[in-house]
Amino acid sequence: MATETPRTGGVLARLARFCYRRRRLVLMTWIVGVIVVAFAGFGYGAASDNDFSGGDSGSAKAQALLEKHFPEQQGDTLTLAIKAEKGIDDPATRRKIEKVIADLAASSITGPVTSPYQDESLVTKDRRIARTTIPLTKKEATKAEVKPLVAEVKDASGDGVTLGLGGERAEKAETPGPGPAESVGVLAAAVILFIAFGSLVAMGLPIVTALLSILGGIGLMKLVGYVFPSPDFTVILAAMVGLGVGIDYALFIVTRYKDSLQGGDEPESAAVKAITTAGRAVLFAGTTVVIALLGLVVMGQRLMTGVAIATSVIVLVAMMAAVTLLPAFLGFTGRKISLLRLPRRTSRRRGADRSGERRSPAERWAGVVQRRPLVAAISAGAVLLVLAAPTLSMRLSLPDASVQPHDRSSYTSYKVVSEGFGPGYGAPLIFATRRDSKDADLRSVVGAVGKTSGIAYVTQPRVSKDGQAATFMAFPKTGYQDAATTDLVHRLRDDVLPKAPGGAGVYVGGPNAGTIDYAEEVGSRLPLMIAVVIALSLVLLIALVRSVTIALQAAVMNLLSIGAAYGVIVAVVQWGWLGSALGFPAAMPITTWVPMMMFPVLFGLSMDYEVFLISRVREEYERTGDTRMAVTRGLARTAKVITAAAAIMIAVFTTSLLGPDVAVKQGGLGMAVAVLVDASIVRMILVPAVMELCGKANWWMPGRRTPNAPSTAQAVSPIGS
Template sequence: MTAETPRTGGALAGLARFCYRRRRLVLLAWIAGVIAVAFAGFGYGAASDNDFSGGDSGSARAQELIDKHFPEQRGDTLTLAIKADRGIDDPAARQKIERVIAELAASPVTGPVISPYQDEDLVTQDRRIARTTIPLTDKEVKKSEVEPLVTTVRDASGDGVTLGLGGDRAEKAETPGQGPAESVGVLAAAVILFVAFGSLVAMGLPIVTALLAILGGIALMKLVGHVVPAPDFTVVLAAMIGLGVGIDYALFIVTRYKDALRDGDEPESATVRAITTAGHAVLFAGTTVVIALLGLVVMGQRLMTGVAVAASVTVLVTMIAAVTLLPAFLGFTGHRIDALRLPRRASRHQGAGGAPSRERRTPAERWAGVVQRRPLVAALVAVAVLLVLAAPALSMRLSLPDASVQPRDRSSYISYEILSEGFGPGYGAPLIFATRVGSRDADLRPVVEAVGRTEGIAHVTPPRISEDGRAATFMAFPTTGYQEEATADLVHRLRDDVLPRAPGGEGVHVGGPNAGTIDFAEEVGSRLPLMIAVVIALSLVLLIALVRSVTIALQAAVLNLLSIGAAYGVIVAVVQWGWLGPALGFPTEMPITAWVPMMMFPVLFGLSMDYEVFLISRVREEYGRTGDTRTAVTRGLARTAKVITAAAAIMIAVFTTSLLGPDVSVKQGGLGMAVAVLIDASIIRMVLVPAVMELCGKANWWMPGRREPKATSAPPAGVEAEAGV
């Protein structure tokens, strides 16, 4: 068997033949299946769950007490912020303010509203700024039911009166959909594919395959949400990941199919060859991404487990589409894969079958030669660049976004700005204290006074005893804002020093959204190393099984860590430090959203392993022919550089388009993943891989208990099934 002879047996070969010969049945089955799943998923799928609380943190225990003993506080609330240039008592201003309050109170989703004209505590001393709380009658109020309230408040602003409606539900209600981001990503991918293939037909196959798979994957993901709930950003994230890997996987298979046709194969045998080679690598690469995503389970966060399962479902469907739906499409196109092609001259640098000519070396071969002549210098320079890029990650702070980091024209940000001016920046970051008590006569004054005397606390409310006399709660407002590091330090000081020393303070728990965010961020930070270790270990086992080399697997793990670390550093510099932040759509400097780095790592590690598989499998194939590492790396890089570059460009385009969307957290993730893919496809694949493999020489192929293979005219058995491109 030669390297160019497809395997005629095996499960993948049989699957490819079946899908090719029964292409109409396969296509109809896919269309009917996707329509059925879409109808069920989008019509009856589970609602999003954005409650990141839970576990055994102090905020979780506080919330448990509140839910159990203060049922009236379970519903969400909105906050109306009011600023009147001439004071709220000005007749025109008062008429407008009272009208807005009446309209808000009349909504079917709101409860009784206390006017600031009835409670002096709701008004500043100069009577220019006021606030009031709008209780929502149902914890599951829909976005569409809150949107009219936001519109009412926004439309009433003017003539010296500024109004803003804040609260989590208000933020979500006024946040627009993802908009054209995915469409722009698809368009960019189409342009890249057209340039790479030069044919509208070849361009269309990966896109149609990926889109159909993503539609089915997201619908199935919504059904899975009934068992494993996931937050609302999961759909955007899954679509972004699914679009990128779906197009890339189909790209590799179509490339191999075109190569087989150029070698003289008939369409059916070309399809079999493409699936048993590139399709085999796609299954391995996709499995790596799925396993990496499922590494999120070790974080112990209920909703992040939901994200892991949901995204894995989407990737799994794209894998299945690549090896079943795409062969059916290839059966319809046959030799017309290059139809409607872009006129261009044939490359003088290609030999028969599109292989690089040995008379004139390709740019990728020449570049590999440059790196291999000075491998130590190249490796040291590349590593130095990556470490410089990664350095900002050492100062990474984690949090969750609030109104203070929203676009400046949002009603929720206007509310935050007014309340900060009138009542202090900590008004939007209240701490809610909860504790068990023995009776309604319990005396909490020593605890309340101790909290009130703490540096960093602006105001403390009187304690409230529950109706059953079993629990009590009170609130404290910090002098610092939600996103400030000083607020997190204050929470720790209260828990570690103030409450343990105050009489009766031992059983008091600090909770509320602010403390919950702090607890979540710290739990992520503490568990992230464990997740990284699990993902690396599982991926190493898979990669060793594929390339049959411990050395190469370890190289891949280390190099992938470098590229991901550099991506972490870039998003810290842009998002947290503010370098080019406004130009990239980040309204202000802000901490990194807590779930972004732990979501980025498995996704990027899995995707990096994809490129590793597609490159190293070719290098391994060439090494089986020649027995010379330098030649194998040079030829492997030459044969994969173009397609890996195209695949990376598609990924970068898809991830970068997230910057067009409204969600600052999704933007952070998209930016970080685009940077990581760019680094991986350039510095890692084009510099570090050839340099490190040159330095390792024969040691690249070390495997315990295996004898050194001899060079042959054909690769070792099974290598052609491992080749990725």
């Protein structure tokens, strides 16, 4: 390996030197800053916003009419579902049911409750199943306020009576917190780092740096929420991404620092070299992730813009910690970074090249791939395409009670109501239209809707108090997550309503139709977001590696690995393959925001590994002028650190499967699969095979001659291990 001279000038060198020498000041500034930001963010930050409605869809127009003309119907409600083996009229059963209803009505956050004994429409014909609605008088009732109601209903079940409390607020109230997932991720990362570095001190630096950056980043993210609101899953998602990139970025820099020490550099010089080489690549990689995340802005959805901004804040803080806080830590450790070492057995490395130089396993593997590059490329590409194939059948939706764990009260409510009143009771369609007077007639529209195949029954129309709007409800025969329900909504909009007298101005809304419209809006805008992310990332990668060919290779390979991840989550989540073993209660469509969020995150992370690998390959090529040797050595010198970084990412993302949120679990599973595929099939097979096939064309750049000899005039920042 050529001897490097660290850059003594430049912004990064001056920054690294300042942070190293003034390490106490830098550390105290970080600690105080994190405490202040965390206190402000966690104590006074913006509340989550889970309202995905809006836009110009039919459901959005229906919701606007309902909010304006039927404000009395807009409050949150809970649904009490009752199933009695002896029937609800059994004396003991009736006493239990009436007590539960009375206790729910007596809560400070509920309004008057209509008993099923007072309204026959709330009871099935065999009198074994009943339901009633509990209105919530407090807007945005908190989890702590609703949880006692859920607990009371669950405790009352038994002795032949099954009770369940459903509704969005009930679902949130009984959903446990994140639990041990993040802690397990940190522990797994610590084990991987200890194995990679063989030292407790070196292991601890990336962990501490990442945790401080996450704590400060989440606090700052909550403050930014006042300007860019985001949904409640953002914190978990951002914490996963922040933990992964924070540890990975520190890993690359610490690895470079240790290599410089072993090469004979003094600690300060090693720290400066680590920041000006690996640190520069970290800044570029982090910028790529941020730009990819900001591609979500083109989706035109307020909350997803908030997710993009919030997650970008976490990544930016992780980048700043890597190039400021980490060199300060290195100043404290100095040469002691290898203290508390893991005992290792020494062994002779096997294998050598023709010159007698011993080769690493990664070098020998690269040689195997390069001897049969076409076979390797076709085989790897075929595997990725097979994994991606299920993506063609992907369906998008949002989770409801039917896909929650079966021990939840909200799931019990869904099952009981579906059994007694049909699965469509939990997926009502709400029709709304403007009307000129209270005498306006909607009976022809109601009749047409009621006769439509797939509709179980409809309610009578209601006119608003101001006489300016009317509404009625229709209940499908199929459930919230069924593809048949989506087809029904399209048939009503495209065929039934336009043909019914007065139906042209009727909008189909409600939570079910809103979910369908949201999924279709995401599907229509997703190609634009993908195109924007790829274009911006290509520009950055071309600027770094100075090769159009390699940039295009990276884009195609990243698309293949992300497609494979999409295919796997469709097979597991939607088709149910191994779904129960991985913590998914039932087969379900993919949560609408998951593929939209996965793409920019994964594309940015994949570019991280591309940067770290190709930077080293480029350096070796400019030193030797031999593409094959450059790929072999570049792969060998980055294999260990990229493998460790990928293992950390996989561990962090996989721990989401321990959490309670099925949507976050989908995203975590998909991102873990993508990183695994990217670090194994793509980096270890496709990259060396394709670069071997392209030869000198790898380095093509418009407007200049392809380099064919060693050059010292240009230098690409190396980052290997």
